[in-house]
Amino acid sequence: MSHKFPDNFLWGASISAHQTEGAYKSDGKGLTVQDTRIRDNHEIANFTVASDHYHHYKKDIQLLAELSVKVFRFSISWARIFPQGRKEVNQAGIDHYQNVIDECLTHNIKPMITLNHFDLPQVLEDIGGWSNRKTVDAFKEYAQTVFKAYGNKVKYWLTINEPNIMLLVDQKILGKQIPIKEKYQQFHHLMMAEKYAFKFCHELVENGQIGPVPNISLVYPATSKPLDNQAALYFNSVRNWAYLDFSCFGRYNTVFKDYLKQKNISITFSPEDETVMKENFPDFIAMNFYTTMTVEKPMDKNNMSEGISDQQSEDIMDWGFYKGVTNPYLKKNQFNWTIDPDGFKTTLQTLYDRYHLPIIITENGLGAKDDLTEDKKIHDPYRIDYLKQHLEQALEAIEAGVDLFGYSPWSAIDLISVHEGISKRYGFIYVDRTEKELKQLRRYKKDSFYWYQKLIQTNKIP
Numbered sequence: 307m308s309h310k311f312p313d314n315f316l317w318g319a320s321i322s323a324h325q326t327e328g329a330y331k332s333d334g335k336g337l338t339v340q341d342t343r344i345r346d347n348h349e350i351a352n353f354t355v356a357s358d359h360y361h362h363y364k365k366d367i368q369l370l371a372e373l374s375v376k377v378f379r380f381s382i383s384w385a386r387i388f389p390q391g392r393k394e395v396n397q398a399g400i401d402h403y404q405n406v407i408d409e410c411l412t413h414n415i416k417p418m419i420t421l422n423h424f425d426l427p428q429v430l431e432d433i434g435g436w437s438n439r440k441t442v443d444a445f446k447e448y449a450q451t452v453f454k455a456y457g458n459k460v461k462y463w464l465t466i467n468e469p470n471i472m473l474l475v476d477q478k479i480l481g482k483q484i485p486i487k488e489k490y491q492q493f494h495h496l497m498m499a500e501k502y503a504f505k506f507c508h509e510l511v512e513n514g515q516i517g518p519v520p521n522i523s524l525v526y527p528a529t530s531k532p533l534d535n536q537a538a539l540y541f542n543s544v545r546n547w548a549y550l551d552f553s554c555f556g557r558y559n560t561v562f563k564d565y566l567k568q569k570n571i572s573i574t575f576s577p578e579d580e581t582v583m584k585e586n587f588p589d590f591i592a593m594n595f596y597t598t599m600t601v602e603k604p605m606d607k608n609n610m611s612e613g614i615s616d617q618q619s620e621d622i623m624d625w626g627f628y629k630g631v632t633n634p635y636l637k638k639n640q641f642n643w644t645i646d647p648d649g650f651k652t653t654l655q656t657l658y659d660r661y662h663l664p665i666i667i668t669e670n671g672l673g674a675k676d677d678l679t680e681d682k683k684i685h686d687p688y689r690i691d692y693l694k695q696h697l698e699q700a701l702e703a704i705e706a707g708v709d710l711f712g713y714s715p716w717s718a719i720d721l722i723s724v725h726e727g728i729s730k731r732y733g734f735i736y737v738d739r740t741e742k743e744l745k746q747l748r749r750y751k752k753d754s755f756y757w758y759q760k761l762i763q764t765n766k767i768p
């Protein structure tokens with residue numbers, strides 16, 4: 307075996323709009339739930355400035371071209387296109403992404419666009435957000451508009467980033483607790499919105515390809531006790547498979563349905579749902595992967611609640627079903643997320659054998675506190691190490707038969723972490739966000755930039 311990645315492998319790098327763009331009120335943009343989210347308002351962590359990618363996009367794409375990436379995953383801010391969520395299109399918003407796409411194409415980089423990444427327009431949130439079926443109608447209008455505007459230039463599309471995490475696991479992302487009765491209905495509305503995205507992409511974009519974007523963390527049982535295995539089955543079904551089974555098979559799995567039944571929750575379907583969900587399917591799966599999780603069957607109701615607090619942490623608690631525990635066999639990063647490259651291979655194999663669809667990794671990476679040295683260097687061997695270990699496993703998965711056609715890690719440039727602001731960085735490109743730099747936000751290439759560049763150019767892990 308050559309231990310090289312396939313010749314046409316899509317190497318990429320990823321970002322999202324609200325974590326990088328800034329310019330939160332510029333050129334007619336409406337506010338989003340991320341702009342209004344209550345959080346530490348310190349300038350350095352501020353999403354309203356972020357990495358000011360809105361004004362630096364040319365420079366950033368030029369750097370990505372130097373990195374040699376073949377694909378750039380970014381999201382469109384819905385509120386730039388429709389400041390009121392629907393109806394009146396903001397031409398400046400359309401033009402902005404047209405320019406970003408053209409800049410990518412000039413450098414021979416394929417754009418891969420996420421329709422929505424955690425930033426619902428605030429006006430829609432004000433009418434109940436995803437609880438209100440009208441938000442699905444607004445999304446349909448938005449998706450059609452975007453496909454019509456850019457479909458002649460963009461082949462790869464992603465639907466809505468991580469509905470499984472945003473609604474079922476980690477409410478910190480939205481900065482608020484959604485009442486339990488509403489959360490599963492919201493989830494269903496998101497699932498239906500995605501089905502319409504599949505439908506419109508296939509109708510409006512010639513040769514267009516579209517995929518769901520789950521965050522998958524495979525769940526292990528803490529011991530070989532049958533009840534711990536059952537806990538893992540339930541958490542796997544709720545966290546990982548509820549979303550993808552609906553996308554790829556057009557139904558919720560029985561374990562998820564039983565989970566809802568035991569919680570006395572029912573989901574309301576609209577008359578057209580049955581047809582739309584069974585007729586529209588993805589072309590590939592875009593998977594975000596950071597870690598794996600370990601659970602046991604909870605036996606003590608003390609301190610147990612329905613809510614789950616942090617996406618990857620151990621403090622998952624769901625009485626009657628599962629409880630997160632430390633996995634003694636895995637190391638952790640500075641922010642307490644476990645590191646599990648072997649689990650990455652297992653996840654890829656599990657995913658491929660379950661859905662039989664091509665897979666591209668659209669997020670994987672290490673969040674860390676990076677230091678800019680006096681001579682403007684960033685030495686990040688820990689990031690290189692993380693990426694290397696995961697890519698070795700990705701290569702093994704490919705050699706074992708998994709149809710993995712690309713890898714687009716998180717993140718292209720430094721951005722504002724959802725949970726930790728700018729103190730947690732992921733990028734290959736450092737963004738100087740010290741107070742005195744807030745106007746310039748200068749970019750510097752990290753050691754990992756040169757490492758990844760070499761990897762892409764040789765198709766081989768250095």
Ligand code: BGP
Pocket residue numbers: 322325467468471521594617669673716722723724725726730
């Ligand atoms: C994913 C999100 C990203 C990203 C990442 C890391 O779930 O899609 O937007 O931020 O998690 O999370 P964090 O920023 O909290 O480190």
